[in-house]
Amino acid sequence: MSGHVLLEFAINVLSMGSLYALIALGLVFVFGICKLINFAYGEFITVSTYVLYFLGTFTDLPWPLVFLIGILSGVAIGFLSELTAFRPFRGRSLDALLVTSFAISVILQRIFQLGISPRSKAVPYPAFFNMNIELFGVVTPLRNILMIGTTAVLLIVLVIVMNHTTLGVAMRGASENFVTARLMGVPANLVISVAFIISGFLAGVVAIFWSARTGSVEPLMGSSPLLIGFIAVVIGGMHSLPGAVLGGYVYAFIANVLSLTLPTSVLSYRDAVMFVIVIAFLVLKPEGIMRGNYQEERVG
């Protein structure tokens, strides 16, 4: 029986980890280039989920189209927020950027509460999404397998784009050293916009699978993926794209192990344990598991 338990555990870790890896990637794409910790990232996901909800509930569009528009809305909100809110802060202090992204997040949350509803809404999904399938004797919802597959495809595409296209090379250069990259003729606006667009795209994909798990959408739903993204990014390494992916899987692993091993009375403190791990990483190993182009930022 233990083989089954192990396999079930592995599928859980892999599917959750894939989702978390995408969340973390979305954060790191922007952080790598702008050094901005984007607090509004969770709200990008919420926007996409609301689009899914509206299209799924009020129209008869086929599912692939609904998902596509959902993802595109993530792209749009990423691009627009950069254009309107973050662009004026080009070359300003990091704190100003951070506070702005926090303000954007609050603005979007209130707009959802005001314009849509403070209560949670059920997001409709095609039946096959939550269908249980049996895999080597382990029963799991199909969406978990889809999640792993989608992530694998996306990661391969991203690796190809980042390594073998001019844009990808420019972006990697910009995240390593923005000034030098500009001197080499990399257009700053383009690179930053593309970073936000990719971040929004990933938020759109995450929205599909995140709300498939919870089945609903509400104005404040963005905070939990955001926090997970933070943890994954810090553990994996804030300056490295592969690090973020790895961090996502490591987080899923730790979270699953904690859920299985911690007694129920302590389980409610799981988030506290996770964030203590985060603090420990930041103090002891701030570069994360994968170093990337981390530079020492500490004093004393």
Place this chain on the structure above:
Amino acid sequence: MRSSMSMNKAPVTELTKRSAAKVFFENFDFSRKTSTVVFLIVILVAIGAFIWWLNIPFIEDIFTSSAITLIMALGFQLYMGNSGILNWSYVGYVGIGAFTSAIFSMTPALKAMQIPTMYPFLIGLHLPFPLALVAGALVAMIVAAVVAWPLMRLSDSVGAITQFALLIVINVILSQWSKVTNGPRTFTLGGTRLTTLWVTLGIAVIVIIAVYFFKESSLGLKLRATRDDRYAARSSGINFVAVRYFGYVASAFIGGLAGGLYSHYILSITAASFYMNELFTLLSMLVIGGSMSVSGAFFGTLLVTLARQGLRQFELFLTRSGFEASGTTEIVVAVLMVVFLIWRANGITGGGELSWFGIKRFLRIGAVKKEKIPKQKQQEEKV
């Protein structure tokens, strides 16, 4: 004597030529150091006394709660403004102070009734209100003192995420530790409201003095040096970790004090009252007022409070006319904050203090000495 008032006697012949008021303005001079504190206290007490004289309970309540927020904002400014590090965890210490002082001030019988699950030894504790306030502040300070040392060497984004993570840890503990804080349920204090207008006003005055003189002290100066130029400060032999540590711990003390006042004002608290929303309010006050000065925290609180109260009335009006409008206040404040960050990153005060010298210069009265106030360097790193 730089730090005391002095009044130079004007020659009598001068008096005959010019109005007495003008002579007074020209010659009355007290140093920049004390004038800020005096102005802020006079403004605060004047508003407080006026509102007490009006004797309208509704407005008195608004003033008391704003004065509590002012104390919170001042404590927030003490560390964040002087060190330049976004101190997310601050509201966590406010929460710790709020819960601790509430536990201390409630009578054992009341605690046994309200929170039956509480540890027996906590139920037995009882202190009078002023001591309970101090106890809350001390516990917040001790928690900060225990956890902060290793975190103090982190700056920039790493530092910000650490503080953010710490806030979440504190919040999870506050909201899950049922035997102390009643867990996710509401913690009701019962009894009468102990935080009155004059108590709050008195503590606010003390805190203004403390925060201002912290900023002007050698410790405060060192902390500001670490903010303005990391390399110059290090080469001057400033111990970053120690300087930041004392600032952080002092800030947690004031936060805990404000938390105690808050819980005895509002009389029912949950861990959720000390989380992102509260932090956002405090942050907006510092950003709009100018985080680098005590005057900035003061006027930021004043402005944001006025704006929030006005908008809230507007919201109520809209809701009564049939629109769903709750939340507009936060949107307006957030937009205002972004606008300020874009066009006036140092807030309305521009990072300076309200001072006698500044007023004289502004009104162009008298022979203004060629004393130049060094303009605070904006913390901007060109990408």
